[in-house]
Amino acid sequence: MSVRELTSDDRPAYRRLTAQAFGGGAVEEVPGPFPEGEIPLGVDSTARPGGQEGVLAAGARIRRDTIALGGGTTACGGIGGLAVHPAHRGGGLFGELLAGVLARCGAEGMAFSMLYPSNPAIYRRHGYQVVARTERIVVPLGELQRLRSVPGRRLVPVTEATMPRLRRLYTKLTAEDNAMLRREPPLFPAGLPSPPWGAVLLEDEAGADRGYLSFSRIAPGSDGAGLEVHEIMGRDRDDLLALLQHLGSWSTVTTAARVRLRTEDPILDVLPGGGLRTTGDIVPLVMMRLVDTARALADRPAPAGLTGSVRLEVRDRTPSATACRADGCWDVRAEGGVVHVEQTSRDEPIPPAGVHETPQAWARLDVHAAALLLAGGRSLGDARRAGLEAEADAAGEAFIDTLLRGPRPSVLDAF
Ligand SMILES: CC(C)(COP(=O)(O)OP(=O)(O)OC[C@H]1O[C@@H](n2cnc3c(N)ncnc32)[C@H](O)[C@@H]1OP(=O)(O)O)[C@@H](O)C(=O)NCCC(=O)NCCS
Incomplete structure (x- = not known):
């Protein structure tokens, strides 16, 4: 993959790239480190046909954010400053860069990625879901x-x-x-x-x-x-x-x-x-993508008094699926305020119920419904009303809706 981590030597080229894309006036040629807490990634122009030295074909930054998760916290990659050089647009570089960004989020132990899109449709194709608006x-x-x-x-x-x-x-x-x-x-x-x-x-x-x-x-x-x-x-x-x-x-x-x-x-x-x-302003949307389903579930405390389990299947059919660990099947159990998550195979039969036990609950979500629900504060019914794939038996639906409770997501980016 041609996506690499940028260093302070790349800073002027990255600034030229983003100033051209978003405006921002003159670009000082002062090299220096990227801000602490951010991971800058990019693709060299020379790696593309017609590419030139000292130019970045694409770049983006991942913020190492931590977000609240219904009483717990989890790591979340906040994506900003994503741009493709005008000379390299229209050739699929966006998807390649985003896959690199998401793979890095996963390698950094981030459960989600979050961004404020000016064009939500291009991110939605890659599994991002609108979860809130400011x-x-x-x-x-x-x-x-x-x-x-x-x-x-x-x-x-x-x-x-x-x-x-x-x-x-x-x-x-x-x-x-x-x-x-x-x-x-x-x-x-x-x-x-x-x-x-x-x-x-x-x-x-x-x-x-x-x-x-x-x-x-x-x-x-x-x-x-x-x-x-x-x-x-x-x-x-x-x-x-x-x-x-x-x-x-x-x-x-x-x-x-x-x-x-x-x-x-x-x-x-x-x-x-x-x-x-x-106010008459454009309403800023917040989108999130599930990067690691097991981590997103395990980082959320289970509500006091909730005991139970569900077989949860998440289907990620987007072009970024292989860069993430969102797709798969898990046995999810809540007990004593903790969520235990164990990966299982899609073909694994649901364990038969014991004599006095009820059958194992199940739920199946597409990656958009999974992002909406695992960000918290929404129900399977909400996901279905949004036209997303969210199926479950009655026990699975009740369990997931209780587990992922709390206020609907909010994101305010500064004091
Ligand atoms: C938007 C941008 C990142 C796209 O990069 P790109 O490498 O040209 O995009 P790709 O060729 O990989 O195309 C990706 C998809 O986006 C679509 N797309 C590209 N530019 C688009 C535009 N201006 N409006 C709507 N869709 C667009 C393509 O049709 C393609 O769709 P597909 O996935 O269904 O095939 C690039 O044009 C850019 O840097 N623009 C200025 C900065 C910017 O807008 N950054 C994003 C801020 S949210």
Whole structure:
């Protein structure tokens, strides 16, 4: 395979490739290492017909991300900066590069790969599935001014000294989520994000952290919003109310705020009135591909009290199937909060039931349904409604839906 890991010597060529593909102005010829926490891969132009020295025919970066998985965590390869040189397009290089990227994700012990596509169809053919979207809404601030202050809550400025509290709270509040990034160094360096980013931390009278709101002041756009709210997180409804009341204090300088939401964000149930608007932006989609089925299952804790098993078959018929370990058949057992996964053959007969036992449950998913379900928070019924192949007997369906429970996936890429 012609896909190789790039070194700091390749950095200028990679920057030329991505600047040409995505824009980004002048390319400095300053070689240097690729950012820590990322694996850069590429294909040399000289490996292709008509290729030239010092040029990359294609390249991409894999982020070594960790994501939340219903109370556990798993390694996930975040794909970014994928481009094929204009002179080498239209010849199948995209699929070759993606296969190399996915094979490397598997070799690095990653259960999933994740990306934010500008063209979802080309990734879907390779087994990626839309699992979430990031939404932003425009919230008028006038009505928030009428919210009464919540007793027993106060705000604390976020500084270098208090930022670690905010980070710990984020990790705690998203631990049971599905797909939320863990935001750990080196991909998320310690310290304050750069200006104009700012935040306030909410604490109770005993000084315990309850929530936070992070924001950037922006020039008002056509929607009138002069404040970008990156996140509003709180432990309970009162915390969210206290943070919304604070948000109302910005109404002297702007009429509205643009607020980024998690999937089914609890803030929607706490906002006091109507008047919410969409932003008019393109909705960023999040796609995930299953790289290693057994790992994705075993890294998720089993819900307390769930005991049972299923024979699970995943069918990966995409061109990237051989680069991944998604295709296959496994006996999946939940016991004592742990998921045990054992590979079996498709031809292996399902073990006969003992005298007092019920027959072995089974389920069969295509690779898209498997990505949707194993990312968490979705049911086999959801997969079927999306037109994906998701079959099971009644016991298998009940077991899988319980095992892969939790909130629907959300991905927010920064504080
Ligand atoms: C998109 C891009 C990576 C495709 O690379 P490529 O090597 O030319 O693609 P391939 O020849 O391997 O074709 C792969 C598939 O994508 C399809 N495709 C390629 N360019 C496409 C486009 N602009 N729109 C829709 N489909 C496209 C091809 O028809 C082919 O489909 P198939 O799998 O059914 O045969 C390349 O055009 C590029 O680098 N563009 C600019 C940067 C970019 O868009 N990166 C992706 C960001 S999400």
